[in-house]
Amino acid sequence: MSITKRVNGVGEFIRTIVDPVILGFRHLFRPRQTIRYPFEYYEPADGYRGRIINDLEKCINCMLCARICPDKCISQKIVEGKKWPEIDFGRCCFCGFCVWVCPPDSLQMTKDHSFPTYNKEDLFYEWDELGEYPDPSSWRVGKEIKQKKIQHEMVFE
Amino acid sequence: MSLTVNWGPQHPSSGHFRMVTTIDGDRIVKAIPKIGYTHRGIEKLLENRDYIPAIPMIERFNMTDCAPMNMCWILGVEDLLGAEVPDRAHYLRTILCEISRIASHLYNLALYTVAIGMYTPFMWAIGDREYFLRLAEELTGVRLAFAYMLPGGVRRDMSEDLGGKIMKTVDYLEKRIPEYNRFVYESPTVEARGRDVGVLTREEALEMGAAGPVLRGSGVALDMRKKAPYAAYEKMDFDVVSYPEGDSHARMLVRFGEMVQSFRILRQAVKEIPNGDIHAVTKKTSTIVRTRGVPEGKTYVRCEAARGMIGLYLESHGGRRPYRAKFSTPSFRNAYILPKIFNNAPVADAPATYHSLDIWALEMDR
Numbered sequence: 090m091s092i093t094k095r096v097n098g099v100g101e102f103i104r105t106i107v108d109p110v111i112l113g114f115r116h117l118f119r120p121r122q123t124i125r126y127p128f129e130y131y132e133p134a135d136g137y138r139g140r141i142i143n144d145l146e147k148c149i150n151c152m153l154c155a156r157i158c159p160d161k162c163i164s165q166k167i168v169e170g171k172k173w174p175e176i177d178f179g180r181c182c183f184c185g186f187c188v189w190v191c192p193p194d195s196l197q198m199t200k201d202h203s204f205p206t207y208n209k210e211d212l213f214y215e216w217d218e219l220g221e222y223p224d225p226s227s228w229r230v231g232k233e234i235k236q237k238k239i240q241h242e243m244v245f246e
Numbered sequence: 247m248s249l250t251v252n253w254g255p256q257h258p259s260s261g262h263f264r265m266v267t268t269i270d271g272d273r274i275v276k277a278i279p280k281i282g283y284t285h286r287g288i289e290k291l292l293e294n295r296d297y298i299p300a301i302p303m304i305e306r307f308n309m310t311d312c313a314p315m316n317m318c319w320i321l322g323v324e325d326l327l328g329a330e331v332p333d334r335a336h337y338l339r340t341i342l343c344e345i346s347r348i349a350s351h352l353y354n355l356a357l358y359t360v361a362i363g364m365y366t367p368f369m370w371a372i373g374d375r376e377y378f379l380r381l382a383e384e385l386t387g388v389r390l391a392f393a394y395m396l397p398g399g400v401r402r403d404m405s406e407d408l409g410g411k412i413m414k415t416v417d418y419l420e421k422r423i424p425e426y427n428r429f430v431y432e433s434p435t436v437e438a439r440g441r442d443v444g445v446l447t448r449e450e451a452l453e454m455g456a457a458g459p460v461l462r463g464s465g466v467a468l469d470m471r472k473k474a475p476y477a478a479y480e481k482m483d484f485d486v487v488s489y490p491e492g493d494s495h496a497r498m499l500v501r502f503g504e505m506v507q508s509f510r511i512l513r514q515a516v517k518e519i520p521n522g523d524i525h526a527v528t529k530k531t532s533t534i535v536r537t538r539g540v541p542e543g544k545t546y547v548r549c550e551a552a553r554g555m556i557g558l559y560l561e562s563h564g565g566r567r568p569y570r571a572k573f574s575t576p577s578f579r580n581a582y583i584l585p586k587i588f589n590n591a592p593v594a595d596a597p598a599t600y601h602s603l604d605i606w607a608l609e610m611d612r
């Protein structure tokens with residue numbers, strides 16, 4: 090059905106054209122909703138499911154984490170008669186089940202979400218590499234943007 | 247002279263989905279959906295998975311709306327187990343399902359408006375959806391693929407200030423409703439593209455087994471949240487939105503109305519959420535599922551996803567893996583409608599009509 094049948098008279102027809110322009114103008118003065126990613130960052134929420142670390146002192150070598158992993162990306166490495174988990178992050182879906190099931194809470198998830206590599210093998214973290222806490226500067230690039238600055242009316246912080 | 251054209255499977259407006267269309271002039275005279283381009287055999291793979299590690303895979307049915315997929319699976323497992331779920335967990339599940347529904351409807355609004363050539367509401371919807379994904383991130387830890395519900399409860403409690411944040415986000419979006427109304431839902435331009443396009447009458451919808459907003463857009467007020475309440479929906483006060491017209495615009499209005507109802511549900515859920523455990527006995531039910539599996543039995547459960555009713559037939563012969571898990575997903579049922587509503591439709595209307603059905607190809611193929 091044509092648009093002329095849907096508007097009542099010339100006045101409304103003109104409004105359908107003018108209104109969006111006015112709205113667009115109003116939106117010019119609202120804060121933007123995006124961030125310029127490599128130059129600014131936006132801190133993930135607390136409890137974010139990012140890269141996994143393992144507290145080697147707490148780990149009791151039970152391998153429950155490997156059994157629950159849906160992607161079978163946790164393998165075991167035997168060092169001095171003890172089994173340690175190793176994670177292939179190339180396959181991990183960050184479901185967090187391994188962390189949830191870990192009896193002494195030795196596996197933890199950090200806020201690290203950006204650890205790109207040039208080849209796939211580097212995404213395989215060996216048992217002792219899992220013990221290192223990631224450097225926060227790896228995801229905190231540029232300057233921090235608070236939710237307040239990128240959105241209008243609603244205040245998150 | 248008619249011409250046979252492939253629409254998809256990598257067409258920008260069809261998703262991963264192929265339809266063989268016969269075109270005469272600028273009219274589609276015949277359309278046959280070819281289902282299965284993204285078939286991953288998830289139902290078969292489930293037979294080889296433990297109940298809990300199966301959850302992330304089930305969510306891959308539909309990433310924009312993954313909480314109800316998880317919900318359905320958990321309902322089935324809990325039904326076989328006869329597990330008790332604490333009230334607080336019910337409320338948290340409700341909250342996550344509604345956040346997921348709003349995000350999914352906003353995403354569909356974005357796709358629909360871009361299909362009719364309006365880019366501004368596309369940006370708005372995607373931008374506003376981001377706040378709901380942020381809420382989901384605060385609740386579960388990730389923006390998508392939550393894997394949040396487990397047999398017997400949920401995985402983590404909500405933080406103290408999350409309730410306030412949900413209220414603020416809902417307030418913010420409610421303030422935006424007049425803008426959406428003025429420029430999308432009540433705009434003569436959008437209405438001209440959607441009114442009397444892709445009409446599906448009430449009888450046809452019932453006969454062809456339409457689901458969700460498509461069914462409600464044809465005047466059948468059927469919603470599993472009302473009809474067979476699960477989680478905390480029984481205690482929630484909300485209406486089932488339906489419009490009698492059965493055209494593309496009516497389906498969009500249904501989704502919009504549902505979003506407004508979801509705001510109501512979120513408000514009530516946040517206000518009334520009881521204190522207490524989030525797991526029946528800490529981790530106990532899940533531990534039973536993990537170590538001993540699920541007792542023998544069959545069950546059929548259903549819940550309401552953003553795209554319609556999702557049903558699960560689950561059969562267990564004991565042990566840690568299901569014998570058979572059969573999902574009935576709404577997009578699959580809605581795909582049957584395509585030949586009907588594309589019959590003699592102009593080619594220019596095809597993308598908008600397709601998106602008004604909100605078919606998610608991955609959910610359809612499974």
Ligand code: SF4
Nearest residue numbers: 148149151152154191
């Ligand atoms: S589940 Fe936890 S304690 Fe057990 S092996 Fe894995 S990391 Fe170590």
Ligand code: SF4
Nearest residue numbers: 158181182184185187
């Ligand atoms: S987060 Fe999930 S997929 Fe990744 S290692 Fe843990 S259990 Fe496996």
